[in-house]
Amino acid sequence: MASAxxxxxxxxxxxxxxxxxxxxxxNIKSFYSSYSANPKEKSPEHYTQYHEVSSDNWxxxxxxxxxxxxxxxxxxxSYFSDWTPPPDxxxxxxxxxxxxxxxxxxxxxxxxxxxxxxxxxxVKHIEGDIWAMEKDIKSHLEEVTKRxxxxxxxxxxxxxxxxxxxxxxxKKWLLNAGF
Amino acid sequence: xxxxxxxxxxxxxQMVCYLSPxxxxxxxxxxxxxxxxxxxxxxxxVRQAWVSNMDTVEEExxxxxxxxxxxxxxxxxxxxxxxxVRWQQxxxxxxxxxxxVRYEVRGGGRKPRPQKGSGRSRHGSIRSPIWRGGGIVHxxxxxxxxxxxxxxxxxxxxxxxxxSAKLAQDDLHIVDSLDIPTDDPSYLExxxxxxxxxxxxxxxxxxxxxxxxITAASDVHGHxxxxxxxxxxxxxxxxxxxxxLTLAAVERIEERLLFHLNRNDAAEAGRKHxxxxx
Numbered sequence: 001m002a003s004a005x006x007x008x009x010x011x012x013x014x015x016x017x018x019x020x021x022x023x024x025x026x027n028i029k030s031f032y033s034s035y036s037a038n039p040k041e042k043s044p045e046h047y048t049q050y051h052e053v054s055s056d057n058w059x060x061x062x063x064x065x066x067x068x069x070x071x072x073x074x075x076x077x078s079y080f081s082d083w084t085p086p087p088d089x090x091x092x093x094x095x096x097x098x099x100x101x102x103x104x105x106x107x108x109x110x111x112x113x114x115x116x117x118x119x120x121x122x123v124k125h126i127e128g129d130i131w132a133m134e135k136d137i138k139s140h141l142e143e144v145t146k147r148x149x150x151x152x153x154x155x156x157x158x159x160x161x162x163x164x165x166x167x168x169x170x171k172k173w174l175l176n177a178g179f
Numbered sequence: 180x181x182x183x184x185x186x187x188x189x190x191x192x193q194m195v196c197y198l199s200p201x202x203x204x205x206x207x208x209x210x211x212x213x214x215x216x217x218x219x220x221x222x223x224x225v226r227q228a229w230v231s232n233m234d235t236v237e238e239e240x241x242x243x244x245x246x247x248x249x250x251x252x253x254x255x256x257x258x259x260x261x262x263x264v265r266w267q268q269x270x271x272x273x274x275x276x277x278x279x280v281r282y283e284v285r286g287g288g289r290k291p292r293p294q295k296g297s298g299r300s301r302h303g304s305i306r307s308p309i310w311r312g313g314g315i316v317h318x319x320x321x322x323x324x325x326x327x328x329x330x331x332x333x334x335x336x337x338x339x340x341x342x343s344a345k346l347a348q349d350d351l352h353i354v355d356s357l358d359i360p361t362d363d364p365s366y367l368e369x370x371x372x373x374x375x376x377x378x379x380x381x382x383x384x385x386x387x388x389x390x391x392x393i394t395a396a397s398d399v400h401g402h403x404x405x406x407x408x409x410x411x412x413x414x415x416x417x418x419x420x421x422x423x424l425t426l427a428a429v430e431r432i433e434e435r436l437l438f439h440l441n442r443n444d445a446a447e448a449g450r451k452h453x454x455x456x457x
Binding site for chain 2: 067070090096158
């Protein structure tokens with residue numbers, strides 16, 4: 001009610017000093033021409049008729065279209081691949097690794113450097129104490145591979161990079177940790 | 180029309196109630212707005228913010244709403260905010276600086292002296308770049324555009340970071356709507372002064388045609404600006420000290436940003452402005 005009154009086009013005297021001109025400012029859509037304005041256009045009976053089919057069949061069209069937003073995964077518990085769903089409760093650790101929007105574990109194997117194919121394992125979407133996480137993963141990798149592991153902690157971007165192909169090891173470690 | 184105060188409003192409500200008991204009056208405060216969050220956050224705490232009014236100069240808290248942490252409580256990435264501001268300033272910049280190349284400088288068609296015989300160095304033209312007054316080799320050439328498109332996710336995360344920073348620094352306020360009782364510019368001044376909002380305020384609503392009163396009142400002041408949601412940008416949010424969103428604007432912003440964070444076809448998002456594609 002108040003907004004309807006406020007949007008009235010009454011131009012009051014004491015705002016004459018304002019540079020407002022609502023007739024020109026308002027972005028009113030106007031259609032300058034239409035098919036019916038054309039003299040060659042005939043009345044609707046001369047054209048192909050159509051009738052509305054039952055709108056129950058629209059579901060067959062809709063199920064062909066891909067979903068606009070990532071759909072949630074089925075919660076029946078049995079999955080054919082290695083994939084495990086994200087847990088319902090977070091693990092009791094000072095850090096957390098969020099799944100991607102496709103519910104995947106955010107570990108990536110990148111090939112950085114132009115000349116030599118340097119393999120870099122990257123863990124993204126880290127929240128919390130990133131240094132503690134780096135320490136834990138690094139000690140696990142050194143235990144498993146029996147060699148020193150070089151790592152980079154990026155505190156602004158909140159990711160950790162390991163020099164080498166440790167993607168599977170890191171993924172397993174994250175899944176076991178409960179992320 | 181006089182700008183109303185809290186006391187006047189309560190008195191009017193009582194009078195209206197007495198004179199016409201069937202008339203609907205505002206329910207008693209606080210009116211709790213319960214918002215349903217899309218993509219409810221699993222482990223992140225939901226943030227909350229007060230909803231104020233614009234009817235009176237004094238602030239009246241109408242209720243409390245939930246804000247999605249992935250939009251309003253993201254770790255602010257200062258580097259991404261900087262990238263966005265730089266992009267906004269630079270993409271529209273065209274440099275009109277110009278210098279003349281050797282063939283554009285007046286003169287210089289004739290060979291100054293014969294090749295051999297004078298004992299001096301050899302030259303072909305008096306406007307070559309090694310001469311004083313000659314053409315400039317790699318100087319600015321007008322017009323030079325500096326257009327580039329920042330990646331979609333950089334722009335998306337820029338908005339998230341800025342909104343989060345604004346909320347964290349108490350520079351974000353939510354109002355129910357932008358309807359004010361009078362179009363007097365001093366009403367807005369008093370309101371902003373009373374509530375301790377910054378010198379510059381950016382009002383954001385979902386609709387692009389704003390109510391008449393606030394349009395008239397803010398038109399006089401260059402530092403109170405109205406903006407629809409589709410115009411929301413990092414530079415404007417940083418330029419204005421306070422950001423005031425309506426409830427409709429909050430809904431719209433969250434819906435759009437969360438859609439882009441959870442969309443199925445992420446590649447499509449950045450397809451519009453690819454410069455290398457025909």
